[in-house]
Amino acid sequence: MGEAERGEAAPRKAVTYFCAREHRSVVTFAVEATAPDSWDCPKCGLPASLDCDNPPPAPKIEPYKTHLAYVKERRTDAEAEVILDEAIQLLRSRRKSGDIIF
Numbered sequence: 001m002g003e004a005e006r007g008e009a010a011p012r013k014a015v016t017y018f019c020a021r022e023h024r025s026v027v028t029f030a031v032e033a034t035a036p037d038s039w040d041c042p043k044c045g046l047p048a049s050l051d052c053d054n055p056p057p058a059p060k061i062e063p064y065k066t067h068l069a070y071v072k073e074r075r076t077d078a079e080a081e082v083i084l085d086e087a088i089q090l091l092r093s094r095r096k097s098g099d100i101i102f
């Protein structure tokens with residue numbers, strides 16, 4: 001190494017992490033500490049790993065969807081119609097019985 005011993009209280013080691021966006025982040029740890037297998041990339045926040053050839057995949061970020069889009073995803077149109085129909089029937093019967101007044 002060739003570096004003179006400077007008598008630091010806590011000798012440190014540098015560990016390099018790699019994220020899916022090809023950032024290299026050098027994190028220093030106390031020599032006696034065990035470096036974790038993964039570390040959040042300080043540049044982009046994605047998980048980063050010690051393996052430069054195999055960084056952890058970026059988590060999928062779902063675009064914002066409306067509630068209706070989620071409902072449509074889970075149900076077919078026919079099912080949605082049945083559910084809507086049931087809801088209308090219920091609403092009508094409750095309105096008739098005076099539960100709902102409008």
Ligand SMILES: [Zn+2]
Nearest residue numbers: 019023041044
């Ligand atoms: Zn990154």
